[in-house]
Amino acid sequence: MGNYISLKPTTKLSGIVNIPGDKSISHRSIMLASLADIPVTVTNFLHAADCWSTVNCMRALGVTIDQNKEGDLTVTGNGFYGLNEPCDVLDAGNSGTTMRLLTGLLGAQPFFCIMTGDASLKKRPMGRVIAPLTKMGLNIIGREQSRYAPLALTEAEQVTGIEYDMPVASAQVKSAILLAALYANSPTVITEPMPSRDHTERMFETFGIPIKRSGKSIIIDPVGQIWAPERINVPGDISSAAFWLVAATIIPNSQLLLVNVGINPTRTGIIDILKLMGADITITNERWSGREPVADIIVRSANLTGITIEPEIIPRLVDEIPILAVAALFAEGQTVIKGAEELRVKETDRLKAITLELNKMEAHLVETTDGLIINGPQKLSFAKCISHHDHRMAMSLAIAGIAAQGVELVESDCVKISYPDFFTVLEKLKQD
Ligand SMILES: O=C(O)C1=C[C@@H](OP(=O)(O)O)[C@@H](O)[C@H](O)C1
Numbered sequence: 001m002g003n004y005i006s007l008k009p010t011t012k013l014s015g016i017v018n019i020p021g022d023k024s025i026s027h028r029s030i031m032l033a034s035l036a037d038i039p040v041t042v043t044n045f046l047h048a049a050d051c052w053s054t055v056n057c058m059r060a061l062g063v064t065i066d067q068n069k070e071g072d073l074t075v076t077g078n079g080f081y082g083l084n085e086p087c088d089v090l091d092a093g094n095s096g097t098t099m100r101l102l103t104g105l106l107g108a109q110p111f112f113c114i115m116t117g118d119a120s121l122k123k124r125p126m127g128r129v130i131a132p133l134t135k136m137g138l139n140i141i142g143r144e145q146s147r148y149a150p151l152a153l154t155e156a157e158q159v160t161g162i163e164y165d166m167p168v169a170s171a172q173v174k175s176a177i178l179l180a181a182l183y184a185n186s187p188t189v190i191t192e193p194m195p196s197r198d199h200t201e202r203m204f205e206t207f208g209i210p211i212k213r214s215g216k217s218i219i220i221d222p223v224g225q226i227w228a229p230e231r232i233n234v235p236g237d238i239s240s241a242a243f244w245l246v247a248a249t250i251i252p253n254s255q256l257l258l259v260n261v262g263i264n265p266t267r268t269g270i271i272d273i274l275k276l277m278g279a280d281i282t283i284t285n286e287r288w289s290g291r292e293p294v295a296d297i298i299v300r301s302a303n304l305t306g307i308t309i310e311p312e313i314i315p316r317l318v319d320e321i322p323i324l325a326v327a328a329l330f331a332e333g334q335t336v337i338k339g340a341e342e343l344r345v346k347e348t349d350r351l352k353a354i355t356l357e358l359n360k361m362e363a364h365l366v367e368t369t370d371g372l373i374i375n376g377p378q379k380l381s382f383a384k385c386i387s388h389h390d391h392r393m394a395m396s397l398a399i400a401g402i403a404a405q406g407v408e409l410v411e412s413d414c415v416k417i418s419y420p421d422f423f424t425v426l427e428k429l430k431q432d
């Protein structure tokens, strides 16, 4: 497959999209199931490169993970203390979630291991997990004074609980601490500045691990054992659905039914903001997938108005900002995104990259230190854009292109990180 794609503009999108499994929940289901003493079958697992990085790391730790012909994974671990020292370096690929969560889990194990990742992951900050985990007694060192991967983890003499006030709202940091806290000798209290996605907490409860919540704090007691379910069903990923929510909104005469979308309130910032901008989004058929709420969503084209997005909501839509920037280009009036500096330490600096690439389409985005300013509506032209090897960039640029004058997208195959079928689905939904 060539690593670029040429997309023509489209006049209308319509159809039904089955939203692929949630990336965050897929990672967590494999990690927790790996600690069980019964086989756990994970259904609707996200078959994408990031989640396979987690599967391959867990396999290297002695966990058996088999796939049936429906694509379900059965995870057979060796119990709560059953992970084995890996024979080789663990490779987290492009996945920040794999590396940060496993640093917490594996740092608490009685063995040595090394974790690395691709060029992008080796540039992402790891000090944010190493700092609290070191306070817990874990021995972790990394490149450049323990700021970056590769990371080397050696056996901790003792894992102790901590009280930790998180300097940034990050579900990955919170989850790394929570995983290490399972193996500690005393309780851990984590306080978040703003609520980040709570899939780890919900998944812990699914595995019989009690979590207490008190205001902005989470309290967890060490456990010696977990009670695994036989089956976990992963809901669809709202971060993947976000591309269709925006596409159907900005492309006239469109209507899409998005089936099986996770609507955990720590993730639905994109729906709240699009609705405030004037989007026509209807949530139907609300139901539960384990402890995660799920719904089907109908989205129809609508005229959008610019909005100010305040820092408080950013953790609830952190991965959706590139596609929100595209929506803002089609909105009437000014959109201001504030408090989004975390985007600078994702797969690429997403504030810089989205500004650079959309401006190649003759858009005019203004990059600020912590966000973006976009005056809409703007007329975009055809351009050759680059994804910066960032899956969310690639999908956002693709939607901008089909809604405007087309795009030639270089390094498009990075969509395999979170949504391998993205371009196939896109072609099916186009109605011209
Ligand atoms: O915990 C998770 O699964 C994730 C948390 C977020 O990162 P941070 O924890 O760095 O905010 C998000 O951007 C990432 O895509 C997935």
Ligand SMILES: C=C(OP(=O)(O)O)C(=O)O
Pocket (backbone or CB within 6 Å): 023, 050, 094, 095, 096, 097, 098, 319, 346, 347, 392, 418
């Ligand atoms: C930032 C992302 O993921 P990760 O941190 O797991 O690489 C993402 O999926 O947008």
